Amino acid sequence: DSGVTQTPKHLITATGQRVTLRCSPRSGDLSVYWYQQSLDQGLQFLIQYYNGEERAKGNILERFSAQQFPDLHSELNLSSLELGDSALYFCASTEGDSSYEQYFGPGTRLTVT
Amino acid sequence: AQKITQTQPGMFVQEKEAVTLDCTYDTSDQSYGLFWYKQPSSGEMIFLIYQGSYDEQNATEGRYSLNFQKARKSANLVISASQLGDSAMYFCAMRGYTGRRALTFGSGTRLQVQP
Numbered sequence: 074d075s076g077v078t079q080t081p082k083h084l085i086t087a088t089g090q091r092v093t094l095r096c097s098p099r100s101g102d103l104s105v106y107w108y109q110q111s112l113d114q115g116l117q118f119l120i121q122y123y124n125g126e127e128r129a130k131g132n133i134l135e136r137f138s139a140q141q142f143p144d145l146h147s148e149l150n151l152s153s154l155e156l157g158d159s160a161l162y163f164c165a166s167t168e169g170d171s172s173y174e175q176y177f178g179p180g181t182r183l184t185v186t
Numbered sequence: 187a188q189k190i191t192q193t194q195p196g197m198f199v200q201e202k203e204a205v206t207l208d209c210t211y212d213t214s215d216q217s218y219g220l221f222w223y224k225q226p227s228s229g230e231m232i233f234l235i236y237q238g239s240y241d242e243q244n245a246t247e248g249r250y251s252l253n254f255q256k257a258r259k260s261a262n263l264v265i266s267a268s269q270l271g272d273s274a275m276y277f278c279a280m281r282g283y284t285g286r287r288a289l290t291f292g293s294g295t296r297l298q299v300q301p
Contacts, residue, residue: 075230106288116277118288129286161229165289173219173238173281175289177231 076100077166077178085184091152094181098145098166104128105147106167106175107139111160122147154185188213190278190292197297199268206253207263207295209278215239217283220261222252225275225294234276237261268299 076099086092098105107119109132118131122141133139136154141147151158161182165175189212199205211220222234237245237252245252253262261280265272275296279289 104287108289115293116279116291118286118290121286121288129288131286131288163231165231167287173236174221174233176233177223179230182229 075176075178077102077164077176079162079164079178079181081181082179083182083184085186086154087186088154088156090154090185091150092154092183094149094151094162094164094183096147096149096164096166096178098147098164099168099176102166102168102176103145104167104169105141105145106165107133107147107149108163108165109160110163110180111157113157114160116163119149151183156185159183159185188215188218188280188282188290190280190290192278192292192295194295195293197295199265199297199299201270201299201301202267204264204266205268205297207265207276207278207297209261209263209292211259211261211278211280213280213282215282215284219281219283220252220254221279221281221289222250222261222263223277223279223291224272225277227274231277235263265297270299270301273297273299 078097103124119133121129161180165177220237224232251264278292
């Protein structure tokens with residue numbers, strides 16, 4: 074158990090809908106990263122937050138957004154969902170901005186039908 | 187930009203034998219870290235081992251060792267004495283220490299350990 078929690082574990086929704094994925098980092102970790110794992114794109118970085126502020130963006134679509142709250146949990150919002158958004162979404166946390174090891178949560182498997 | 191290449195989509199190994207999973211990388215960063223993660227069929231990402239670009243010795247963690255050859259830009263994972271529970275996807279990843287801190291992953295190698 075990495076100490077990172079993600080909810081829900083599975084999510085099935087229809088095209089055009091909006092969903093919110095939640096991540097609670099390990100206790101004391103200030104930085105949260107979101108990654109998407111899909112069959113065609115592999116594992117790719119979406120966005121990073123550090124202590125409530127956006128720190129870096131990767132291949133995140135404009136339909137997707139994220140935030141990190143004062144209690145350090147983070148939410149990834151996916152809107153106008155398409156079939157291609159079906160993927161495993163991971164969050165990972167680190168203590169600091171430069172800490173080397175990223176602790177991954179169990180992931181949320183999103184299926185868009 | 188960073189790039190990780192894993193050229194072995196799948197590997198088979200007999201139980202108790204050693205296996206090497208290949209990883210090459212490309213980066214313009216002077217200081218970087220290399221990682222290996224294991225992803226079993228259940229889906230979670232399990233950190234295995236880390237190598238810093240300035241570390242003089244190859245990293246080892248139990249049955250896992252990282253064969254780091256900086257000049258060749260390779261960071262191969264060696265698993266000794268394979269066990270059935272080692273059957274999984276293995277991902278090589280890297281990150282720099284300036285600029286973006288996120289991990290860049292390779293496409294993975296599926297390892298199957300045979301009894």
